[in-house]
Structure formats: C-alpha cells, structure tokens
Amino acid sequence: MKTSPIVPARVDFSDAAAPHAPEFGDVYHARAGALAQARHVFLGGNGLPGRWAGRARFVVLETGFGLGNNFLATWAAWRDDPARCERLVFLSIEKHPLTREDLARAHAASPEPELAQELLAAWPALTPNLHTLDLEGGRVRLMLAFGDARDWMPELVASVDAFFLDGFAPAKNPELWDEALFKQAGRLAAPGATAATWSVARRVRDGLQAAGFDVAKRPGFASKGEMTAAVFAPRHRPAPVPGRTAIAAAATDVLIIGAGLAGAACARVLSREGLRVTVLEAGPTVASQASGNPGGLFHGTLHAEDGLHARFNRAAALATERELRRLAPVLPWLQWGLLRVERQAQALDQMRALLAQCGLPADYVQALSAEEAGAKAGLALRQPAWYFPGGGAVSPPDLVNAWLAEASRTAVAFDVRLNAPVAHLRREDASGRWSALDGAGEVIAQADAVVLCGGIGSAPLVSAWSAGPGWPWVSQRGQLSVMTPNALSSAPGQAFQPALESAPSPSLAMPVAGLGYALSLPDGTLCFGASADAGDEEPSLRATDQAQNLERLRLLLPSADLPASLPLAGRVGWRSLVPDRLPVVGALPRAVPPQRAEQVRFWPRQPGLMVMGALASRGLTWATLSAELVAAQLLGAPWPVEASLAEALDPARFGAKRCRSGS
Template sequence: MKTAPILPARVDFSGAIPNAPDFGDLYHAPFGAFAQARQVFLDGNEMPERWAGRRHFVVLETGFGLGNNFLATWAAWREDPARCERLVFLSIEKHPLTQDDLERAHAASPEPALARQLLEAWPAPTPNLHTLDFDEGRVRLMLAFGDAHDWMPELVASVDAFFLDGFAPAKNPELWDDAILKQVGRLAAPGATAATWSVARGVRDGLTAAGFEVRKRPGTGGKWQTTVARFAPRHRAPVPPGRTAVAPQAKDVLIIGAGLAGAACARVLAREGLRVTVLEGGATTAAQASGNPGGLFHGTLHAEDGPHARFSRAAALATERELRRIAPALPWLQWGLLRVERDPQALASMQALLARSGLPADYAQALSAEEAGAKAGLALTQPAWFFAGGGAVSPPALVKAWLDEAARSDGFQLRLNTPVERLHRDDASGRWAALNIVGESIATADAVVLCGGIGSAPLASAWTAGPSWPWVAQRGQLSLMPQDLSPPMLAMPVAGLGYALTLPDGTLCFGASTDGGDMDPTLRASDHSQNMDRLRSLLPSAALPDDMPVAGRVGWRSLVPDRLPIVGALPAAMPERRAEQVRFWPRQPGLMVLGALASRGITWATLCAELVAAQLTGAPWPVESSLADALDPARFAAKAHRATT
C-alpha cells in the first residue's frame, strides 16, 4: 500500500454549521448532526435492534468528518441494555481535523463526556489505521487516515452496517464511485445493511451492482428521501483461506511462552472473553530478552515508506497508546527517546526526509546535536531523531502487568515449569492438546498461540506446510555500570549503534552485543568491551572509566532474515492455485504464532497480539492486509514458490 502525507481538513466555523471550503459543502444537515446520525444512519441500519445480543457488531463509515456519527452510535450503544458485547466502528478519513478544530467542533456537543474522550484519544495524523479503545475496550474506534481508494481494498473485516457519509456525490464524486461501492460489497457480512442520506442514481446503482437490495426511505428535516440497502448477493466470490477466522467459536486458548509476546497475547485474548492458559517451560516469566532490566520502544521512518517503516510506525503508535493506558500499573516508565545518526552532517537530509514524509512532530523530529544533547542532559556530537512517544520501560514489569490484567478474567491460568514437547489435534472435537516429553496431555483448548521464541520452532515445524522458517536465536549481552561510575543520569534513552539508558536506581544500562547462534550463557569481557566502545560512540562527551568489572545479563532474541515478526495462523497445505500469495494458503484451524520479535519486543508485541486476536476471532484486523501479508507465517513458503516459477 502506497502512503502519502496526511493533510488536515480546512473547516470554516463562521456559519451556523461547520463547512468544508475545499468541497463547498456542509459537514452535516441543518437539523443537527446527532439528529441526522440517528435518523439516517442508526435508524436506516435498524440499529440498535440489530446488534442486540451479539458478541461483536461492526460499523464502517466512509467519511469520519467531525466524528458525530461515531459519537451518536457510541451514545446509543451505551443507552441500550441489550447492546452487543463489543462495538467496532471503522471509519476512513482523508483529511482529519486537527485536535484544535475537533475541540471547537464539539464545544457544544450533546455528548460532552464522550466528545472529551474522543478529543483526548485523537491520534497523530499519520497514514495508519489507528485503533482507539473506549469503555474498557468494549467500544473500539478504528480510524484509517488516507484515501478511501487505498484503504477500502486493504481492510479485512466483516461489516454489519455501513454509514455512507462523504460530502455530496456532485462535490466529492471519488467517495461514491463504483470502486468504493464494490468494496462495500466485498466487506459486507451476511445480512449487512447500508444507509445514506444521498439518493443519487449513481449511488443506488452502485450499491445494487455490489449485491445490495436498495430502496428509498422517507426523510426528515428538509430531506425528502434517504437510501437504505440490504446485502443479498446472488453470487459471491469465496474468501481466501488466509482471510477467514482461524477459530471464530473458540472459548479457550493455550499460549505457549510467558515473555512479552505471550503476555501481550494473554491480555488481549482475555479481553476478548476467551479462557486463557499460559504454559511457560521455565521457572519464571520473562526469562529471555524479556527479562532485561530496561528496554526501548520507538518508531522509525525511511525514505521509502515500505512494510518495515509502516509496520514499525503502526506498532510504535499502538505501543504508546497501550503504555499510557497501563502506566499506573508500571513501577517505571520513561518517555522520549533519541536515535542518533552516524553522520555528524546528516541534519539537512533528516529534515528533508521528514518534510517529504509529512509525519507530524509528535511522532518524530529531526534535532541538531545541540538540541538532542539538551534533551538527553548530556552533550552529543551527532544529530538525532527524537521520538516523543518512544522511551524505556522494564520488560519484566510490563509482562507482569499484562499477565496480572489477564488474571482478572475468568479461567486464567499461568503454569510455570511446564515445557511443551509437542502438540496434538483431535480430529473429532477439533481441540488441541499440549503434550509433555512422555506424551501426556498437559492442557487442551480450542486454539493455541506459539509465543516461545526460537523454542517454538519444533512445535511450529511439525504443523507447517512449506519450508522451515529461517529462525535464528541471536545471543545478546547487555552491560550495567553502577551509579558511582556512571556519567550524569540520562534524561531519556539514547540509541544508535547500541543504546544507553539510566535505570531508576542510577545504574547505566547499555549494549547490546549481537552474536549468531551462540548459546553460551556466561558473561564475556569481550562483549562488555564491545558495549563500552559503542557507549563511547553514543556519548562521546561522557567521562567513562577505561575498565570496570563485567556486570550484565545474557539473553537470546528470536529473529528471521527479513527483520519482521512472524504473526498469524500456520499454513496447513500448499494451495492448488496462487501459492505465490500468502492469503491463499489454507491454515491450521486454531494454531497461531507470534514470534521473531528480535530486539523490538516492547514496540511490536501490542500490535502483533491485536492481530493474532483479530485473526483468531474474526474481528476487524488492526493493520492493512498487505502489511499483515508481510508478517504472515506463509510468506516463506510463498517466496519459495515464487522462486521456482
């Protein structure tokens, strides 16, 4: 998916109703935004009646605008005692409002408390799918910033109700063309409905061609008629196997591994109402790299906004939201991170890249060496990227907080010292069993998520079609410098070739070395020396000792050569056709993996866990389909197939 800078909306507030001068149209009808939302969109989609008793109900809106339709829907959900368990509201907006304009637009909102929550959660204007949770995660707003023509084909969702609400077709025809309406049909769940205030012939014909039965409905407030539609296609293309829910009726799940990946999955799946059992082979949680005393999280940016940059940005934004939510449960959380460039003359090129990307200052800033040093609290000699939403946290504390949250749900279990030797699936019941070394069943469930890093490789390979995944266990040693030998405390972490951060007790944590498949757990003076060399490069003005006793920690990171995680359902067999595309590979029912988090476990775990949960249950995916394809476990087999054809 190609991305472009997000340009904010221009809103004219001089009249009684906000209007968009770039489109020559009003943002809502004269009789009121909430009245229009209720009469046209809620009543037109037979809501709230249709969501009664449902586990999930999904709405897709083609123009977020001022956000009144979302607020009115949220308010209706809150007021309804028969409401669905979870409401998901997907909305696309090419030109989102600035936060100041959003506040102005809702200064007199009929739902001031809800409007205030929306304003406080308003995301940075980046070309991403931003997931905002309200009411303890029971209401989810998913905002896709960018062109609807780019986003609609990339969404993976089963939509129950469509709010078709762009500016008038005559003034904004691109949002009403056949390409958009065809995607409405692709995303429609069985029995889905659609509603709009527009009765334009082209809109009605487009919905009919997309498989809807269309009719006009009496309007109100000066609008004579509106359009409503119900999805009733004569024929429908099959959904690719990799796009169907892996275990939509699952009631319980086994998670193998209790590091960052396993803990993140436990929290998210428990929130979804599943009974979660975490099986950890070791004596403690966060046993490998997840056990480091401090770890970094931050985004990135590249000249070509390819899959790596897009995923890292989406993951960093999701992590920032999650850490702000869970901050009260964490003993230590530091905001702000500097990533220094190697070239002392790089500032001009950094500023040019930032200008081309259009990314906002609250995501990334290009700072001179002097500006970066002022933020670090220690003089630096190279320019640096500043990520205000990045920072440092204790990985073990984060793992504990996530597992503690999962433990507040019914049926949660954490079982330590419980290694899993292999998996078995019962063909009759469809349930999975985790077996120990003598073949005895440890636990059973409807689904399994492998989160044990490189330790998951044997379990995965036994059930995976195609070549073995090129997993590597990379040894890393970090070093610790006690406070009495350390330079002045860093105000925030500094990263580059290596990293440095000051722990709460004043200890300087820095490193980390990288070795191939070496499994030696002993601390090495040579690795400490390498870490010291990198520290001197990062902090050239700091007074550092020439030598000191080796102190630190050894852990192993799991990674693959393309430097992206492995997330999704395991491929079960080669498809009969289109094997070069991962979405066409059939999947093992209920068997998933979240692994290869490399050195980015804190940054990546939250979004990856959300993707696992969505793929498992059938909820809307939190990333675009092309990005999910780049993370898919079938990508190695698809690549091998392409190489032979």
C-alpha cells in the same frame, strides 16, 4: 499500499450550525443538527440500535469520519441501550482528519460532552495508519484509517454489519462514491449487512445494487426529502479466502505457549475477548529470555519510501504508546521520549528534508540539532537526532507481569504454569481440540486454540505442524552491559552478574539509541549495549562483548566521562528473529495450495493454531500490535492493520516467496 502524507482538514467554523469545508464547497452536516442527522440517517437507516441486540460483536464501517458526529451518535446509542452488543467496533476512513485543535472546536458545544472529551483525549497522531482507539474499557473500539478510501477499502479485513456511507456530495467529492468502493463494500459485507446514506444520487443507488445490495428510498432528514437504505442480498458470493478467515471463531479457551512479552501480550488481549486462557512456560519464571532485561526501548521509524517496514514499525509504535499510556498508573517505571542519533554531524538538513517528504507530524517524530537533542538527553551530544515523543523505555518484566495480572483479573479463567515445557501438540479428530504434551507424551493442557509464543523454542512445534519450507529462524545472543554504583548479583542469563567495583554512571533524562543504546534506570544504573551474535550459545558474560559495548557507548555519548574499562557486569539473553526483519504473526499454513501459492492469503490454515514470534530486539515495540492481530485473526474481528502489512508478517510468507521465486 502506497501511502501519502496526511493533509489535515481545513474547516470554516464561521457558521457554527453548519461547519463548511472550503476545498469541497460543502457543509459537514445539516443545519438541523449533526447528531439528529446521524440518528435519523445512519442509525435509523441501518436499523440500529435494534440490530445489534444480543450480538457478541457488531461492526460499523463509515466512509468519511468528518467531525466524528456519526461515531458519537452511535456510541451514545450503544451506551444507552440495555440490550446493546457486547462489543461495538466502529471502523472509519478519513482522508483529511481534523487537527486536535479543530476537533475540540467542533465539539465545544457537543450534546454529548463526556463522549466528545473522551474522543478528543484519544485522538491519534495524523499519520497514514489504521489507528485503534479503545473506549469504554475496550468494549467500544474506534478504528480510524487515515488516507484515501480508494486505497484503504481493498486493504481492510473485516465482516461489516452496517455501512455508514457519508462524505461530501457525490457531485463535489466523486472519489468517495466510486463504483470500486461499492464493490469493496460488497466484499466486506457480512450476511444481512445494511447500508444507509443521505444521498439518493443515481450513481449511489446503482453502485450499491451492482455490489449486491437491495436498495430502497426512505424519508430523508430535515429539508432533504429522501435518503437511501439498502440490505445486502447478493445472488452469489465467492468462497472465503483461507488466509482471511477466522481461525477459531467459536473458541472458548486457548493455550499460550511462552510467557515472555509475546505470550503476555496475547494473554491480555485474548482474556479481554472472553476466552479462558492457560499460559505454559518452559522455564521457572516469566520473562526469562530477552524479555527479562531490566530496561528496553520502544519507538517508531521513518523512511522516504514508507514501505512495509516503516509502516509496520510506525503502526506498532503508536499502538505501544497507547497501551503504555493506559498502563502507566500500574507500571513501576516508564520513561517517555527517545532520541535516535545520526552518525554524521552534518545530517540535520537531510533529516529535515526527509521529514518534510514523509509529512509525519511532530507528535510522532522530530528532527533535532545536536544541541536540541543534548538538551533533551541531559548530556551533550555531537550528532543530530530523531526525537520520538511517544517512544521511550520501560522494564520488560514489569510489563509482562502487568499484562499477566490484568489477564488474571479479566479472563473467565486464567492460569500460568511454570516449568511446563511442551514437547508436542496433538489435535483430536473428533473434537478439533488441541492437546499440549510433555516429553513423556502426557497431556499438560487442552484448548480449542493454541498460540505459539516461545520464540525459537517453538521451532520444533512449528516444523511439525507447518506446511511449506522450513522457516529461517535465527537465535541471537545479546549481552547487555551495566554501569552501576551498587553491586547486583544473580545467575547468568537471568539478571545482573556482580560488578567487582563501583563505577560512576552518566545520567540520561531519556534513552539514546544509534549504534547501540543507553538508558538510565531509576536507581542510577546505566544499561547499554547490546551485542548481537547469531548461533552463539555462551551463557556467561564475555569481556570482549563488554569492551565492544563500552566502545559503542563512547560513540553514542561522546561527552560522558567514561572509564577506559569496566568490571564485567550485565546480562545475557537470546532473541529470536528471521532475516527479513519482521515478526512472524498468524495462523500456521496447513498445506501448499494447488493454485496461487505465491499469495499468502490462499494458503489453507491449521484450524486454531497460531504463532507470534521472531520479535528480535523490538519486542516492546511489536508485542502489542502483534497480539491484537492474533486475536483478530483467531476470532474474526476486524484486523488492526491493513492486509498488505498482515501478509508481510504471515507465517506462509516463506512458502509464498519460494513459489514466487520458482525455487
């Protein structure tokens, strides 16, 4: 999907009863009242709240978020309905979202002041992404797609129960009433879906009919005599695409293999979805590999072309920021703000030009001079730096434990089993349930679905159950170095090895990254590094890696008073990755499709068998969003990323790529 910088809406508030959009020459809502209009046209036209009664999940898709009044009216109706659905998902597209300041102005006198304030507090950065905002403890989910609806509608994966067709008048904003958009509505419509709009324009009614809706006119709101309501009743529907179908929609329990960042993130989201969760960890502790480092970084990226990597890293970083702000009260240590230095001191002009080209807002990323960056770091720097306000550092083990603790509180049933390596998987033909077996062939646990989160340790299980070519897994050894006034001791590969003598460590106000990284822990310990050696199985700390880390630290923090050498102190762990520098997230392919094998969505899938791995050195940044995608694909909820991004992460991508290349 090609993205463009987000241009915020310009709103004329001079008439408080009917805010005006100068660019479109139209008002945002009827003078008779925004929430009253929403209740009559969109809720009433879609048979709500009655239609969501008793449902586990109900999905609304709106084609223009505007001031957010339709969402607030829907949320209020859900909140006030004793027979409400368990989860309400409100998916809305907006090309010109409001700034936070204008949103506050729009709802200064809202009839729903508490809900309006919660919306304002959750309002995301204006970046071209699908922003997922959880409200009401996650029972109400607002998914905001910022950008052109013509770009977003083909990229959405969801089963929509009700369409709110809103936007400025078709004569003034014809793009939002395009025939292709109605066709996409037909693609996304769930059985029995409904649609409603205040417009009765011929192009609107004809577009809905062509997309498979039965269309009728109803009494309109206030001075508008008529409105349109429709019910999805197509003559035929194409067969569902295997790669976009729920993997185990009726699952009641799940096995998660691996208790690092990936496994813990999945445990949290799947517990929240009402599943019984069992986590099987091969080692004696959770967070035993790269997830066991005492501190780690999370942050986004940017690139002039805003391709797959930039879009995914930004979406993941924004999701991580939201999640860590939610968890901040229970995390022992969390540091906000991150600097990523450029290698050239003269790069500031190019950085600012790139930022202007990308159009990304200051609450996501800023280009700082060396002096400005040094002031934030608390230590003089010689190069300009990218500043990510929503990036930072956290303890991965603390995050893993926080997620597992939350899962234990929210799950119907929850269990973590240590020293439980899984040697094989077996699927029972009669029940369709999965069994995890140990090396002797004994059953460890059973469930309707399995998520492989064991990194490269899951490779044998993947090989046994995945169709297509073998995956290009890489195991990468990483050595982290520390400088601390206190000698800490532990076993290699688990925590710190002891320092032979004390060494003063520089103190950083926030983490600094570049060629390597450095961050200060609360006790004054400086963590820095880290090395990256593929295929290296040495578990002990090495002096050569320590020297390399120290040399990179000198380049990163040139003003720091660093010793010529340091005693050997730090930690060794292993990361799993694949060469295309993206994680692997999704359902395992069951067979090579006879046709269209070059497209991942046509690959048949193993029912109930998923993977989340290859998080590389970005586990903190990637885990939250990847786990949300796992849950959505497993249970059939709306995907939290656009289809093109999900397909770039898909386990079938390796086979599809081979088919495209003809090899």
